[in-house]
Amino acid sequence: MQKKVMKRAVELARKMEGDWVARMALALRQAWKEAKQPKSVVYDVRHQPSGGREWVAEIVGRHPKYKLDRKFETPVERRWSSSGKTGRTYFELQEGRIYEINEPYRGRYFVKVENGEVVGITADAVLGSIA
Incomplete structure (x- = not known):
């Protein structure tokens, strides 16, 4: 599951602008939020x-x-x-x-x-x- 979350975070971060570290932090929060929601x-x-x-x-x-x-x-x-x-x-x-x-x-x-x-x-x- 962690690999899926990381892949999703990178995918989200690439669409954002600004510092890479800040983008990844924000993208990781979003990816974990998506992963925890019931499907x-x-x-x-x-x-x-x-x-x-x-x-x-x-x-x-x-x-x-x-x-x-x-x-x-x-x-x-x-x-x-x-x-x-x-x-x-x-x-x-x-x-x-x-x-x-x-x-x-x-x-x-x-x-x-x-x-x-x-x-x-x-x-x-x-x-x-x-x-």
């Missing part, structure tokens, strides 16, 4: 009303009746056909969180975001990772 990924889910409703929910804990407690996410964007019968719905997923996704015709499945990529996980892994 997010935009994930698209197929939309087809005849197959059911598509949704994404963050798993936030256990639920006494339904096993998992969920917080449903609001779509970032919808790109549907003019008739609204087909298209894609886009959701923003945060790094390090677990999500359940319901996609028409594919069904429900679990994913998590690791290193900027969406990775599928099993239901048993989800139950094991929740306190």
Whole structure:
């Protein structure tokens, strides 16, 4: 991670003007600030009303009746056909969180975001990772 931060700092410093040491100090602060921010990924889910409703929910804990407690996410964007019968719905997923996704015709499945990529996980892994 430190190599990525240094590369980013040099990239930022080259765009600035003034003393190199001052530019690098400022660029390093900015690069570390960027590296510490949680990363997010935009994930698209197929939309087809005849197959059911598509949704994404963050798993936030256990639920006494339904096993998992969920917080449903609001779509970032919808790109549907003019008739609204087909298209894609886009959701923003945060790094390090677990999500359940319901996609028409594919069904429900679990994913998590690791290193900027969406990775599928099993239901048993989800139950094991929740306190």
